[in-house]
Structures are given as C-alpha cells and as structure tokens.
Amino acid sequence: MTNLHIRWGGVCIVAIVLIVLTYDHYRDNLASLAPQQVRQEAPKGDIRVLGMVQGGTLETRGAGEATFALLGEHASLPVHYEGPPPDNLRELKILVLIGTWNVGAQVFEARDIGIVPNYGFIAGAYLLGLLPLALLLFAMTRRVHFLYDEIKASKLYEEE
Amino acid sequence: MTIHRVIRKVQRFEGWFGGSAVLCLIAGLYLGLIGSPPDYYQGEVVRIMYIHVPLAHTALLAYIVLTIGSLWYLWKRDPIVDNMCQAVAGLSAVFTALALGTGMIWGKPTWDTWWTWDARLTSFTVLLLILIGYLMLRTFVDDPEKEARYGAILAIVGFVDLPIIHFSVEWWRTLHQPQSISMRGVSISSGLLVPLLFMSVGMSLLFSYMLMVRTQLLYLDRLLHAKKGRLLSQFHLSKSDS
Numbered sequence: 088m089t090n091l092h093i094r095w096g097g098v099c100i101v102a103i104v105l106i107v108l109t110y111d112h113y114r115d116n117l118a119s120l121a122p123q124q125v126r127q128e129a130p131k132g133d134i135r136v137l138g139m140v141q142g143g144t145l146e147t148r149g150a151g152e153a154t155f156a157l158l159g160e161h162a163s164l165p166v167h168y169e170g171p172p173p174d175n176l177r178e179l180k181i182l183v184l185i186g187t188w189n190v191g192a193q194v195f196e197a198r199d200i201g202i203v204p205n206y207g208f209i210a211g212a213y214l215l216g217l218l219p220l221a222l223l224l225f226a227m228t229r230r231v232h233f234l235y236d237e238i239k240a241s242k243l244y245e246e247e
Numbered sequence: 248m249t250i251h252r253v254i255r256k257v258q259r260f261e262g263w264f265g266g267s268a269v270l271c272l273i274a275g276l277y278l279g280l281i282g283s284p285p286d287y288y289q290g291e292v293v294r295i296m297y298i299h300v301p302l303a304h305t306a307l308l309a310y311i312v313l314t315i316g317s318l319w320y321l322w323k324r325d326p327i328v329d330n331m332c333q334a335v336a337g338l339s340a341v342f343t344a345l346a347l348g349t350g351m352i353w354g355k356p357t358w359d360t361w362w363t364w365d366a367r368l369t370s371f372t373v374l375l376l377i378l379i380g381y382l383m384l385r386t387f388v389d390d391p392e393k394e395a396r397y398g399a400i401l402a403i404v405g406f407v408d409l410p411i412i413h414f415s416v417e418w419w420r421t422l423h424q425p426q427s428i429s430m431r432g433v434s435i436s437s438g439l440l441v442p443l444l445f446m447s448v449g450m451s452l453l454f455s456y457m458l459m460v461r462t463q464l465l466y467l468d469r470l471l472h473a474k475k476g477r478l479l480s481q482f483h484l485s486k487s488d489s
Contacts, residue, residue, distance in 0.1 A: 098269065105276055112281045117291070204291035205356040212352040213280075216298040216345055220453065223341060227460045234467035241474055 091232055095225060102221075117204065119183050122159030129190050136164065136195060137203065139181045147176075157184065157195065168197040175202050264456040271449030275301075278442035286439070295353040297442050301450035303346035303371070307409060309339035309454060310374065313381075314406045317399035329395040330469070332402065333385055334461035338454060340378040347371060358422055366415035367423035370408055377405035 119135035120128075138157035145155040150172040157164045166184060168176070175182060183204065186197035279297035286293035316332040319325065350368065351361045362368070381401050388394040416425045427435045435443075 101269070101273060105273065105280075108277070109280050201285070202290045204285075206291065208292060208352050208356050209280075209294050212295040212349045213276075213298050215352065216302055216349045219341065219345060220457075224453075224457055224460065227457065227464050231460060231464050231467060234464065234471055238467060238471055238474065241471070 089232070091228055095228075098221070113206065117206070121162075122157055122164040123162035125164060125188050125195065126162050129188060131187075133185065133187060136184045136186075137181070138164070138184075140176065140178050142178045145176070145178050157182075164195045165193065166195045166197050168200065170198045170200070173200040176200055261456060261459045264452050264459065268449050268452035268456050271445050271452060275442050275445030275449050278445060283442050284438050289357060292353070292356045293439070295349060296439070297446045299346060299349040299353055300443060301446040302342055302349060304447055305450045305454045306339055306342035306346050306371075306374070307412065308451060309335055309342055309458075310378075310402075310406070310409060312458070313339055313402050317402040320395060320399045321403075326395075327466075329399075330465050331458070331462050332395075332398065334465050335458055336378055336381050336385070336398075336402070338457055338461060340375065340382060342454065343371065343375045343378060347375065363422055365422045366419040367412065367421050370412045370415050374405070374408050374412060377401070377408060381405070 117135070119137040120130065122136060122138045125134065125136055136157060138159045141156040141158040141163055145153060147153045151168075151170055153168045153173075153176060155166050155168075155176075155178075157166050168184070168186075181203050183201045184195065184197040185199040185201065186195055189196050275297060279294055283294070283297075285291045313332055313335045316328050316335060320328045320332060347368070350371075354363070355361050381398055384401060385394050385398050388397060415421060416423055
C-alpha cells in the first residue's frame with residue numbers, strides 16, 4: 088500500500104464519519120413527523136411535525152398565541168401555539184412545528200414555528216462543492232506519482 | 248538545478264497545506280452542518296452559504312494569483328511562473344464553476360429560480376468565460392513562448408472583471424445579497440461567522456495545496472514530454488547515422 092492510498096484512505100474515513108454524524112444529527116434533531124404519525128404513535132417529548140395550515144382554521148389571540156389545524160396527507164392535528172410572534176404563520180402555508188403532543192387533550196402544543204427546511208438543496212450543494220474537488224485532487228496526486236515513477240524509470244530524474 | 252530545487256521546496260510545505268486544509272474543512276463542515284443555528288429568515292438553507300461563499304472567495308483569490316503571476320511572467324519571463332499560471336487558471340475555472348453551481352442551488356429555495364441575469368451572477372459567469380478562453384488559448388497556440396505571453400496578457404486584461412464582481416451588489420440593484428463581511432464591518436452573527444471563516448480558510452488552504460500539486464503535475468508532464476522527444480530524436484539520429 089503506497090503513501091497515496093494511506094492518505095486518501097484517511098480522508099475517506101473522515102468523510103464517512105462526518106456523513107454519519109450529520110445523518111445522526113438530521114435523524115435526531117431535524118427529521119419531522121407527519122400529523123398521522125403523531126396520532127398513531129403518540130410520541131413523548133419534543134417532536135417536529137410537518138404539515139400545512141388548514142384553510143379557515145387559523146385563529147390568533149394576541150401577538151404570540153394562535154390555534155389552527157395542521158393538515159397532513161391522511162390526518163390533521165389541532166394545534167395550540169404559544170411563543171414568539173411567528174412571521175410565517177399563514178393559512179395554506181407548509182410549516183414545521185416544534186412542540187409536544189398532549190395525548191389527553193389530543194392537541195399539539197407548539198412552541199416554535201419554522202419554515203420547511205430544504206435538506207435536498209443543502210446536500211446537493213455540499214456534494215457539488217466538495218466531490219469534484221476531492222476527485223480532481225485525487226486524480227492529480229495519482230498522476231504526479233505516476234509521472235515521478237515514469238521519469239525515474241526513464242532515468243531523466245537525477246538526485247542533486 | 249533551480250527548477251528542481253523550487254519543486255523540492257514546494258513539496259516540503261505541501262503536506263502542511265494539505266493537512267491544515269483538511270483540519271479546517273472538517274471543523275468548518277462540523278460547525279456549518281451540525282453546530283451552527285439556522286438563520287431567522289432563510290432557515291436551514293442558509294447552510295449552503297458555508298460551501299458557496301468559500302468557493303466564490305477562493306475563485307477570486309485564484310484569479311488574483313493568476314494576475315500577479317502573469318505580471319511577473321511578463322516582467323521576468325520565468326517559465327516556472329508561467330507553469331504556475333497555467334496550473335492556477337485551471338483550478339480557478341473549477342472553483343468558479345463550482346461557486347456558480349452551488350449559487351444556483353442556493354438560488355432555487357431563496358429566490359425561487361435557478362438562474363437570473365443578476366449583475367453579480369453575470370459578472371461571475373464572465374469570469375468563467377475569461378478563464379475558459381485563457382485555457383483554450385493555451386491549448387491552441389503552438390509556440391510555447393507566445394502561448395505564455397498571450398495568456399498572461401489575457402489574464403491581466405480579464406482582471407477588470409474582479410472589481411465589477413466585487414462592487415456589482417453596490418453599483419446595481421441586484422437580487423444577490425450585499426457582502427456580509429466588508430471594511431464597514433460584519434453583518435452576520437458570530438454563530439454563522441465562525442463556520443464561514445473555518446470553511447473559507449480551509450478552502451484557501453486546499454486551493455494552495457491543489458496549486459502545488461498541479462504545478463508539479465504540469466512540470467513533470469513537460470519534463471516527460473521533453474525526455475520522450477529527446478529519446479525520439481536520438482533514435483532518429485542513430486538510425487540516420489547507421
């Protein structure tokens with residue numbers, strides 16, 4: 088195994104560790120549930136729910152309190168929101184809510200409202216930005232090694 | 248043998264540049280993808296900034312190196328500098344294309360379009376076209392001395408585009424946001440700034456490392472061609488003698 092392979096093996100291992108860490112972070116902190124999943128699984132603790140604010144259901148009380156229904160593909164959730172005044176809260180808008188599912192009252196208690204994250208765009212940008220550079224660098228270093236060997240073999244290269 | 252000494256000197260620092268680039272990029276990627284908060288307005292998609300902005304900065308840095316190298320070549324006619332200029336032009340084109348590509352990906356969720364003829368985007372595309380023209384010129388001119396001279400002149404003339412890129416967001420009304428880091432101060436929070444700095448430094452170091460490798464590559468390529476040419480002429484001479 089040459090130095091080149093050891094170095095690039097190290098880079099690959101680091102890249103894999105970073106990808107695994109990012110995926111774990113995504114799964115634990117960023118991935119969201121659908122309203123029907125919340126109804127079926129009744130998860131405990133803080134969760135993120137993705138859905139659309141159902142038309143005609145949004146009622147606001149003051150700057151930081153609102154109730155509405157969050158619509159998924161097969162079910163909807165009644166939501167009670169209390170928190171900072173949300174700029175994005177509008178009817179028919181797709182949102183991510185962060186909060187807890189109150190099983191007894193069958194209401195989702197939201198404390199934060201965010202816009203839909205575009206993870207596909209993020210992953211695409213990082214792949215496009217880093218992968219070609221890594222491949223180009225690998226190809227160049229391999230070619231340099233090859234040329235050194237070739238020149239040494241042709242006896243042109245002489246040590247000073 | 249001066250050329251050999253320069254290459255050996257460059258090789259001595261090469262590992263340091265590569266190693267520090269990897270460390271900075273790992274820290275930047277970790278902070279950018281996991282450690283930093285989402286933006287109040289853009290949400291999670293702001294994380295594209297940590298790859299797009301460093302690529303764009305490095306593309307501009309690469310062109311500045313190309314211009315300085317070209318001026319140096321016209322003054323000293325040093326073939327090693329010309330070799331470096333050719334290497335940096337190829338890398339600059341790659342970084343420029345990647346900055347444009349990642350910018351297009353960022354544009355879709357924020358502006359709802361992949362492309363618009365905005366002053367910043369257009370002037371950056373002009374930079375890519377200048378670099379493609381430079382590389383084509385270096386491929387199609389046969390005389391190596393003329394090839395290097397014309398290339399240097401084109402690179403120096405093309406430098407005009409850099410201030411246009413830099414000031415485009417101030418001179419014209421553009422969709423592209425104004426600079427977050429300028430002489431007037433920093434307009435983004437430290438939570439977003441730290442990963443951006445790590446990625447920018449890492450990308451610049453990676454560019455330096457790639458430049459060293461590519462300069463060596465072009466030099467060795469020429470050396471091998473020269474050797475093969477010499478062997479071929481020796482073969483023809485010995486054949487004609489016999």
